[in-house]
Amino acid sequence: MSNTRDIESGIHTDFASEMSYGSYLDLDTLLSAQHPVSRPEHHDELLFIIQHQTTELWFKLVLHELRSASALLRADEFRESLKRIARVKHIQRTLTEQWSVLATLTPTEYAEFRGFLGHSSGFQSWQYRAVEFALGNKHRGMLNVHRADPDAHALLTELLEAPSLYDEFLRALARRGYAIPAEVLDRDVTLAHTPNAELTEVFVEIYANAHDHWDVYEACEELVDLEDNFQLWRFRHLKTVQRTIGMKTGTGGSSGVGFLQRALDLTFFPELFSVRTEIGA
Numbered sequence: 293m294s295n296t297r298d299i300e301s302g303i304h305t306d307f308a309s310e311m312s313y314g315s316y317l318d319l320d321t322l323l324s325a326q327h328p329v330s331r332p333e334h335h336d337e338l339l340f341i342i343q344h345q346t347t348e349l350w351f352k353l354v355l356h357e358l359r360s361a362s363a364l365l366r367a368d369e370f371r372e373s374l375k376r377i378a379r380v381k382h383i384q385r386t387l388t389e390q391w392s393v394l395a396t397l398t399p400t401e402y403a404e405f406r407g408f409l410g411h412s413s414g415f416q417s418w419q420y421r422a423v424e425f426a427l428g429n430k431h432r433g434m435l436n437v438h439r440a441d442p443d444a445h446a447l448l449t450e451l452l453e454a455p456s457l458y459d460e461f462l463r464a465l466a467r468r469g470y471a472i473p474a475e476v477l478d479r480d481v482t483l484a485h486t487p488n489a490e491l492t493e494v495f496v497e498i499y500a501n502a503h504d505h506w507d508v509y510e511a512c513e514e515l516v517d518l519e520d521n522f523q524l525w526r527f528r529h530l531k532t533v534q535r536t537i538g539m540k541t542g543t544g545g546s547s548g549v550g551f552l553q554r555a556l557d558l559t560f561f562p563e564l565f566s567v568r569t570e571i572g573a
């Protein structure tokens with residue numbers, strides 16, 4: 293046994309003028325986009341860069357799927373929208389699991405190149421902010437940091453002013469005859485959604501009679517998964533930060549761990565959680 297695989301004669305090998313793997317994926321661009329700034333170059337900075345870049349690539353797809361999910365809800369295409377959300381949930385799991393790679397970076401190693409990062413910080417990730425906005429965590433003040441990047445600023449402004457995924461979901465429910473409160477439907481979508489007791493009652497009815505509202509019930513649970521997964525990512529980020537820089541202030545200028553901790557109190561779909569308190573009550 294040679295323990296070698298034959299390269300079959302039919303395998304294509306001439307890519308001088310044909311599209312290849314590398315040219316289709318523009319790997320020259322992708323793989324020449326890692327530029328460590330530490331001097332002398334720190335061995336672990338490549339890990340730090342690639343961890344962020346892979347996350348940003350997945351954020352790009354998450355945003356693409358969420359925007360499509362919203363548009364499908366607007367068109368009353370419920371099932372198709374759920375398909376998009378299902379994909380986002382898998383990406384979130386990958387992203388949450390990926391923190392374990394970065395956790396191999398010890399505090400000492402990170403401290404050796406942290407000083408070269410200046411004031412740059414994940415806080416300035418416009419794609420992360422876009423995902424937060426798309427899910428409904430709106431905050432106009434977050435636009436400020438993107439003033440120097442007109443394209444990012446424009447996209448975030450567009451998302452800030454557009455209904456969130458939850459807004460679209462609730463509007464779709466209203467069109468189906470559910471008694472979504474008018475103040476929820478007419479709310480200022482540039483602000484974060486605030487909990488509404490009357491809306492919780494709509495979900496109480498849906499959850500109490502799931503079989504009569506199956507597709508809506510299913511959609512509710514998909515949204516709960518989405519928020520849950522998002523919180524798990526935030527939590528793993530917080531824990532990675534804690535083990536890497538302790539209680540140091542952030543390069544972005546925040547208090548660090550305390551600032552990230554407060555994000556865990558935020559909720560995209562509060563009524564889908566408050567309904568749980570009422571079940572069987």
Ligand code: HEM
Nearest residue numbers: 347413414415417420533536537542543544545546548555
């Ligand atoms: C050792 C690794 C990391 C440390 C020590 C760290 C630290 C921090 C700190 C302290 C903040 C608060 C803002 C500031 O003052 O800088 C922050 C925010 C943020 N970081 Fe990281 N981070 C790490 C890795 C990552 C990675 C891999 C990502 C993935 C893109 C990321 C994305 C973000 C985002 C999106 C925010 C804003 C969060 C929010 O607004 O709630 N971070 N990070």
Ligand SMILES: N[C@@H](CC(=O)c1ccccc1NC=O)C(=O)O
Nearest residue numbers: 409412413414415541542543544
């Ligand atoms: N905010 C981090 C620095 C940091 O993690 C970072 C720096 C540049 C680009 C992305 C980063 N990731 C997340 O905040 C710190 O305070 O050490």
